[in-house]
Amino acid sequence: MDSAERDQRFDRATELFDGLNAREVRVVALTWVDNSGITRTKSVPLRKLAHAAAHGVGASPVFDVFLFDDWIIQGRFAGGPVGDLRLHPDLDRLTVLAGQPGWAWAPADRHFQSGVPYPMDQRLQARKAEQSLAERGFTAKAGFEIEWCVGKADTDDWVPATSGAAYGHARQVELSDYCVDVLNALDQQDVEVLQFHPEYAASQFEVSTAPEGPVAAADTAVLVRETIRAITIRHGLRPSFSPKVINGGVGNGGHLHISLWRDGTNLFDGFHDEARQFSAGVLNHIRALCAIGCPSLASYLRLVPQTWSAPFAAWGEENRETALRLIRDNLEVKCFDLTANPYLLVASVVAAGLDGIATQATLPEGLNVDPALLGDVPRLPTSLREAVEEFEKDAVLTEAFGKELAGTIADVRRGEMERYKDASPQGIANVTRWRH
Template identity: 50%
Template sequence: MFADRMGEGGATRAEELAGRLRLDGVHGVVLPYVDTAGVTRIKTVPVARLPRAARWGVGMSPVFDVFLSDDSITATDRLGGPDGDLRLVPDLDRLTVLAAQPGWAWAPVDRYTQAGQAWPGCQRGFLRAMTERADAAGLGFTMAIEVEWALGRAGTDEFVAACAGPAYGATRLVELSDYARDLLSALDAQGVEVEQLHPEYADAQFELSVAARDPVGAADDSLLVRQTIRAVSHRHGLRPSFAPSVLAGRVGNGGHVHLSATRDGRNLFTGGPGPHGLTAEAEACAAGILDLLPALLAIGAPSVASYLRLVPSHWAGVFACWGHETREAALRLITGNAGAEDSAANLEVKCVDLAASPYLLLGALIGAALDGRRRELRLPPPVTGDPARFAADDLAGRGIRRLPTSLDEAADAFAAAPPLREALGDLLADAVLAVRRAEAQRLRGASDEEVAAALRWIY
């Protein structure tokens, strides 16, 4: 129970933290979580109420588990009505003073029932449970989520690019040098380890990569990075979009996941007898993800706009295949430079985006990996080059499937994937399916341009 977990020592710590926050000039604490549609929802408390929030939580209705991205509500047999309440309990270990929002701190929450039991629809709790399931099998996962965003001018719902330079061009950084500096400074002050920041392909698009860490920490980092990008952008008169499709017909924003697994401290994605140095255990984990990839799109590409991004020959990974350093494959095995394989070798999942809840996505990927390990799956032959060059018969002969081309198809695949339902549990799996079906229905018949415009500033 959440009150018990605080105890006398925890209550004392919360009081001490509140005192330090006051000395730092902090007046309020943001308590965020991500709903099933991938939208970050929050409550805030004054610093003086932080100890009480940490001991007893802050109220929030369970109906948000079936909110859609436009704030309308769908339902399952257990969710969607006006009854009930949950408690948002901040994780004090992740309490962070927000460098780009003076006077504010931030702490992600776990959700509990009023009786103090873990809420089965809590996505952060789900990711923690999947991490613990992997730990019990002797596997330690490390993960990271790349963040891509298109930077527009504030004051309009249209997208007006904030800079004019070419893809990956140095001129973009020159135009937005102060902005990029302030972003790096804020993330550093918040303890986020940035590995790269660079201009990307699409108009005014940037990408930021952070260091890999434990799965819950990686999901928290993804949330904090986006909070910081929004705040820094606002201070510069800019507006970021993390949507999968900002402008229809153009390259969209991905949210690629990098993952590796260790046993007894050894990276299992290198030094093995399998293809490109995979150990049998890592190969089985990768094969499990590959096998469930169509169903995983309902979690990792959860928006109607996601399927405007998933276009062949755009490095979005729209075919269910894998390859060594092959950027058109949905799964890209990265082995790293010679001599650095032990720290660098990992699997990149390319077909997912930032409309996804990071907690749901990372937990589902671990669940798929563990399912592949349980079944001792093996990978098919790797792909080189662009799979789109093959005719349909050739693709079928090579065992390569086109991933779902719509949210409806992804939802159908998810509904037919028992391993994912077992991992998520009935309440959370039903919420995912209901929200995906309703999102698909509400934008049915809309043009690509209308879909992009409707979701441009949601994520």
């Protein structure tokens, strides 16, 4: 980043000041998502936004080796007390927060102090994925399904906030004002919601957002989750985005929808050859992708057959138990959950899909039955350890991320495994329940 770009960023933020001040914004939260899927932040008073845009806000690179419970490990390529990075807010995505009066939000890109982009920055990986698509003449659109459970706030245990039936309107009636406030807040923040409904698990809801470019979709996933959190807390309740709120119950997913485009044409509409090859690439790498999209110990409490968690390494048209579900105009990766970093998620899926196109990969026959009934359909990894081993031997994904980031992701996963090696399944559910 040269002086001209710094001046441009400063001027742009200065131009935004009056409008933000008129809307009574006093603080701007700058967020990034770490390798354990936790949204971290540093914030600046509105009057310091221009300086932050131009020169960044200091943040230690040690966050790359934070576990989800804030335990810090020493990785092979990151860790320790030495070093500093700069957080630069993306002013194009600056949003006044409807659920937090006085606050605005912007996703941050991490740079070295020299202004050079930090190669282990997760948002940078999503940007690189968009560039890789463009170099091959493609674009992509993506969107997330965000699932969460609403609990009582006066306990760390799980006490559902509603008693209404799964998918039942009674659940929305019980929390009618809350549901409207969530949707109003998202609308005020220019988040296009496609659908909102009660889900299967106790006191569970889901919101789906409109497709956007990969970086924008990941930004929106962060914004939606933090908006839900803010509105839920303002209602005296508590949200859980965990893959397993209680052991034995149905967990929260974080399904990714993605479509491939060329010259304004959606290649999944009609399932063109490149869309088939892209899907085959994702399927070929799906076991390794679990280290990114199912990155926690709790993820593997969720990925069990006949719970609609899609634990099988297969695809099918409108099949909700295969890892990949082909819909009319997009591919849904159903096995992922919300402990994942959304930037790494879109980056890794794009890398896998482009590998499928480059190698002209072929899809096997799709499944139109419950895979559990067949007995011979390969499973996704059944443990975090297995997923990490698959990731480390996957040259396409590790090369896409680079040696340092790929190694640090594996280090963080192994840190979690070591820290909770003696925990029971319910103990894992308990410690994960309120973290993400």
